[in-house]
Amino acid sequence: MPDPLTVRKVEAFIKAAPKDKRKELADAAMPGMRLLVFPSGHVSWQLQYRIEEERRKYTLRTYGPGEMSLAAAREAAREAKALVRNGICPKASAERSRFENAKSEKRARQLAEDTLNAVFDDYIEDKLRSKELRSVQELRRLFRTKVGANLGGRPIHQITREELRKLLRKIVQSGAPVSANRVHSLLRPLFSSILPRLYQYF
Secondary structure: OOOOOOHHHHHHHHHHOOOOOOEEEEOOOOOOEEEEEOOOOOEEEEEEEEEOOEEEEEEEEEOOOOOOOHHHHHHHHHHHHHHHHOOOOHHHHHHHHHHHHHHHHHHHHHHHHOEHHHHHHHHHHHHHHOOOOOOHHHHHHHHHHHHHHHHOOOEHHHOOHHHHHHHHHHHHHOOOHHHHHHHHHHHHHHHHHHHHHHHOOO
């Protein structure tokens, strides 16, 4: 029966491993966990387990400086075994987590890119295609001078109603109540049009 691994044993095994074939080193302290040393020099931790009467393998992570230590590998294997006891495949669970994380990162990037300026440009282009607008240049000028300079670079999902109210009050106080009304008439359908775009991220 193999002995529990130590950092010294791990390092000695890696150093002595042949360069022409893969070698494995089991850990008696964590049954099923192995250190794999490949001819390429790559070293990783693997957990072997059974679920639904099927033998499976799950790579925990690479071993090495800045990677997964012996203690961390045992902890990861312990958590994976807890999943197995509950009928959950740790490899499938990890793949789902990676997929969800990738989706979350993509959502964050998309939300950050959806600035008020970008949404306004899309809104104008949509209206132009449907031939619902006539005075495009005037609307662009109004947005650029009254809205874009203040809120245009902000992600639209971060802009609050209170900020929009403050913007309108600021325009009124500058002596341009008619412009404030026109900005309100512009922003209201613009924000309504973005709602489906926001909901698709959540």
